[in-house]
Amino acid sequence: MQEEPYGEVFLIDKPYQWTSFDVVKKVRNALKIKKVGHAGTLDPLATGLLIVCAGKKTKSIDSYMAQEKEYTGTFILGKTSESFDLEKEVTDVSDPSDITFDLVKSAVAQLTGDILQIPPMHSAIKVDGKRVYESARKGIEVKMEARPVTVSEFEITSFENPEVQFRIVCSKGTYIRSLARDLGEILGVGAYMSALRRTRIGDFSLNEASQLTDLIEKIKARQDENL
Template identity: 50%
Template structure:
């Protein structure tokens, strides 16, 4: 474990948390600040309230490598629901349009997913943390405003379809940083001609970090502080993981 900061007694490193549904990434950071007894905590990659899974918290001196850790590729398990588009591109938004879902074959579904592999561009959703004139887009969206967003380059290195029970499709996607899985679901629905939205999402990997060592939110709230310190990935271990 990294040596504790003499001022706080809190070691530096990364605490992996398995985020529960119906809470924001900021909520998890607030709980961690109380649990670990330090204000110097950030997170690597926002997870929407609907989403669960791997949230990486950088603690003390690890905040200096936050951007480095956020730049790595990700892996998600998701479910999209065909036949309905929503204002947020996920199940928490207002339904904007509903269409009949054709009797798509597995080959039809696979062909739509295949259109979004390799390098391509995504238009970020309005419900995102990207800023326009210093204001996050999601705040503008809450006011009913919509602004022009420039397409952003993203990459999907691999996808897997694990279940098709129309209108639902379960999938796994391996993608670059800055990738919006909700937009991926929306765009696949558009390609199929019936629309779609993201109905479930779980992040299972970020760079070299997986859920195996993650603590639950309940453990974060109620666990012993020293045990939480022991659960952290030290800066030395991170250097070894990255081959530094």
């Protein structure tokens, strides 16, 4: 009897400062197969749920990527950076001490629902066949078009000026760093994202995810048993 082609889905809590491809490469090397990919990039400075598909399950990547995402994290008011996170140097914009919780809630309301969003220059989007972050790193300005996205929930879980803690539920293609930029622009003081964690993709929860080191050990142990 012929065996079914191998296919598996891994839920991983992506480590801080790892790229999504770093995680894929680690899983690929452990599995010793070529067909491994992830369903939705997380920036190196973000952590949280990363879906990695192997074998025949790579055919499901697009369907996982299309599902809504949930994030938690922190915005800092009064400062910004070229990348709208900690990847680039943070600089002062304006004193945010007069910003109240009501002003933040009002700004958040403007960024909730079906909105048009301009992706950050330091992103993996392709324009004219090139990743825009590659152009950004060379100091080349690329015109970014606004794209429709849906922010179905934008909850402020805590506000201690200048720190804004949030929970966001959004559609595929939404950049949380761009929401930081837009929040800072609406409030007139600038803002950047200092922390981000993806907690859900569709029905998949971060609570179900494995630490990468634990997962690799399990894969290797399983392969040793099959030798």
